[in-house]
Amino acid sequence: MSNSGGLDHPVFDADNHYYEALDAFTRHLDPALGPRVLQWCEIDGRRYHVIGGRVSHAVTNPTFDPVALPGAMYDYFRGNPEQRSPLEFLTEREAVRPSYREPGARADTLDAQGLAGCLLFPTLGMIYEEPLAHDPEGACHLFRAFNRWMAEDWTFNYRDRIFAAPYITLADPVWAAEELAWALDNGARTVVMRPAAPTTVEGRRNPFDSVFDPFWRLADDAGIAVVVHAADSGISSNGYAVDGFAATFSGGWKPSIKTFAIEQAIRDYLLTLIFENHFERFPNLRIASVENGAQYLPDLITKLRSTANKMPGYWKNDPVETLRRHVWINPFWEDDVYEVAECMGPDRVIFGSDWPHIEALPEPIEYVRELKEFDSDERRMILNDNVQELITLRPT
Numbered sequence: 001m002s003n004s005g006g007l008d009h010p011v012f013d014a015d016n017h018y019y020e021a022l023d024a025f026t027r028h029l030d031p032a033l034g035p036r037v038l039q040w041c042e043i044d045g046r047r048y049h050v051i052g053g054r055v056s057h058a059v060t061n062p063t064f065d066p067v068a069l070p071g072a073m074y075d076y077f078r079g080n081p082e083q084r085s086p087l088e089f090l091t092e093r094e095a096v097r098p099s100y101r102e103p104g105a106r107a108d109t110l111d112a113q114g115l116a117g118c119l120l121f122p123t124l125g126m127i128y129e130e131p132l133a134h135d136p137e138g139a140c141h142l143f144r145a146f147n148r149w150m151a152e153d154w155t156f157n158y159r160d161r162i163f164a165a166p167y168i169t170l171a172d173p174v175w176a177a178e179e180l181a182w183a184l185d186n187g188a189r190t191v192v193m194r195p196a197a198p199t200t201v202e203g204r205r206n207p208f209d210s211v212f213d214p215f216w217r218l219a220d221d222a223g224i225a226v227v228v229h230a231a232d233s234g235i236s237s238n239g240y241a242v243d244g245f246a247a248t249f250s251g252g253w254k255p256s257i258k259t260f261a262i263e264q265a266i267r268d269y270l271l272t273l274i275f276e277n278h279f280e281r282f283p284n285l286r287i288a289s290v291e292n293g294a295q296y297l298p299d300l301i302t303k304l305r306s307t308a309n310k311m312p313g314y315w316k317n318d319p320v321e322t323l324r325r326h327v328w329i330n331p332f333w334e335d336d337v338y339e340v341a342e343c344m345g346p347d348r349v350i351f352g353s354d355w356p357h358i359e360a361l362p363e364p365i366e367y368v369r370e371l372k373e374f375d376s377d378e379r380r381m382i383l384n385d386n387v388q389e390l391i392t393l394r395p396t
Contacts, residue, residue: 009380010116013364014330014387015290015352017123019064019100021153029145037138051131052138058127064100066093070355071362077334090358100356103158110161114365117161120154121192125167127232133199136171143167144179156188163189163391165227170198170207170215177214184222189391191224194231195269195292208276220282223394230291233265266292267300270327274304274319279326284396287327290352294331297343324348328390333361337370346378350387
């Protein structure tokens, strides 16, 4: 393994992604369900997924071959010093790398990057629940098939280095508990879901409603951390912008409130998590927010403190301290990590590069430079120890 940024400890990346194989969603899906759930189509020589009977344009090329380079938009997120159009950053493409689809090749890449390991999350998988909101049962069919593919192609623990997270939808409370039990039986160290109120057969439901208690109780008993990852959470722009996950570039680039949908989704999720006293009912539960950013945190903490003052006695414990005890935060690499550590404590901050996405750090180990004002113990927490604690099962 190459040098880990000159450090005397391992570096573990808490936010890596794969680019799904062409049959990731269909290999284990009953072909008879294809027209209802997901199938491929070809339009003008380009392949697209048809989800719930509608062609998805959320990703320009869901085959990922060719695909934009890792970290292609690095300079844009660094403030765009050359004042280039965002589309200019995406002109260069490459053939899909083996490391995007094979665990052995990804392990070799980790070695070259100086990383001890990574948590591994879906790409398309994080945006395909919302298009099936009208068909909760169909969503469960899709993600059961998807998780079986993931177990075959990646496993949930590859050489104690690559930990792929099965995807859980709460569209069906019984399904969610069953799928978590299956994931645990197959060696999962964490599971992933989107920050959203799931759509069930009875409509949208608070994810912390008692109807979902079987899932949360099993997660609590097993001591498995639940990652809440940026996704298509179905956030409405309320007419100010066109809804949908795909960015709209027609007419040129312009800012949109859609830019803040990720922050709104995770802020509402975490506020509701505390408002519902979820951790009083499930005191062993651990939640990690990954790739949702962190600029919302000071406002979230202010709202928790304000609510606690207005409603004395509602919480047995200080809600801010409860948040800090049970929730880990992966900020965007361009966020102010010192502010995040001040809000949550350095023992609740986890490093994630988003590699190999276009928003990623091209070289994940470069994040070490962002932590120069932390002492050595705090750096080790953020770069390794905190995520190691998360992926260690802690059964009751």
